[in-house]
Amino acid sequence: MRETKGTVWCIALGPGSEEYVTPQARKAMERFDRFIGDGRFSSLLPPGAHLEPLPPLAELYARIEDLAEGEELALVVSGDTGFYSLASSLARRFGDKVIWIPGISSLQILACRMRRSWASLPAFSLHGRPFEGNLPEGEFVLLLGESLSVPDQIADVALRLAETRRAVLAWDLGLPSEKLTEGPLGDLARREPEGRLALLWVMP
Ligand SMILES: C[S@@+](CC[C@H](N)C(=O)[O-])C[C@H]1O[C@@H](n2cnc3c(N)ncnc32)[C@H](O)[C@@H]1O
Numbered sequence: 610m611r612e613t614k615g616t617v618w619c620i621a622l623g624p625g626s627e628e629y630v631t632p633q634a635r636k637a638m639e640r641f642d643r644f645i646g647d648g649r650f651s652s653l654l655p656p657g658a659h660l661e662p663l664p665p666l667a668e669l670y671a672r673i674e675d676l677a678e679g680e681e682l683a684l685v686v687s688g689d690t691g692f693y694s695l696a697s698s699l700a701r702r703f704g705d706k707v708i709w710i711p712g713i714s715s716l717q718i719l720a721c722r723m724r725r726s727w728a729s730l731p732a733f734s735l736h737g738r739p740f741e742g743n744l745p746e747g748e749f750v751l752l753l754g755e756s757l758s759v760p761d762q763i764a765d766v767a768l769r770l771a772e773t774r775r776a777v778l779a780w781d782l783g784l785p786s787e788k789l790t791e792g793p794l795g796d797l798a799r800r801e802p803e804g805r806l807a808l809l810w811v812m813p
Pocket residue numbers: 624687688689690692693694695713714715716736751752753754755779780781782783784806807808
């Protein structure tokens with residue numbers, strides 16, 4: 610791997626609505642007029658800024674490696690940089706060439722809605738990957754995948770635990786379409802998708 614000379618900024622913007630963008634993220638974005646990231650963040654960028662969709666990872670890594678001394682690249686990422694984010698892969702690969710600007714994660718928003726601490730809550734992701742390993746004994750949170758796959762993913766969890774085990778299914782946290790439903794896993798698995806992104810908080 611070549612030595613990366615430039616800097617990559619990972620600016621976390623929360624769920625995608627203005628009210629969750631931190632002043633620090635807003636200030637960091639003022640340095641740039643071009644960004645890489647998901648289209649749902651376009652309305653949060655500085656006026657006139659260009660947003661390019663995330664390229665395949667190999668291409669992104671090559672572009673970062675090719676950054677010249679003093680050159681900077683800005684990525685906008687969802688939620689927080691430290692919670693199942695591309696920011697982690699970039700930090701592992703490029704070390705201190707990567708700057709993280711924190712954001713408000715979907716888990717923080719869900720914990721607020723439920724008035725529960727997430728401090729020692731195990732979290733697992735089924736976003737773009739199958740579930741491997743055992744589910745923990747107590748409560749835990751699952752990051753679910755593409756919306757159409759959510760009912761099957763919950764049905765799988767219900768099969769491993771119990772149809773009657775209670776959970777909160779949260780769609781599109783922090784967005785106008787936010788919807789939370791509490792119930793037994795068996796019932797939640799039979800619901801149609803009600804948004805784009807979902808978290809499942811499984812009760813003890
Ligand atoms: C790649 S992870 C990114 C998580 C992000 N870094 C965060 O802190 O929220 C994407 C997954 O997070 C969850 N997620 C992200 N934003 C969400 C939201 N607004 N509402 C519900 N779940 C969300 C979904 O499970 C989604 O599949």
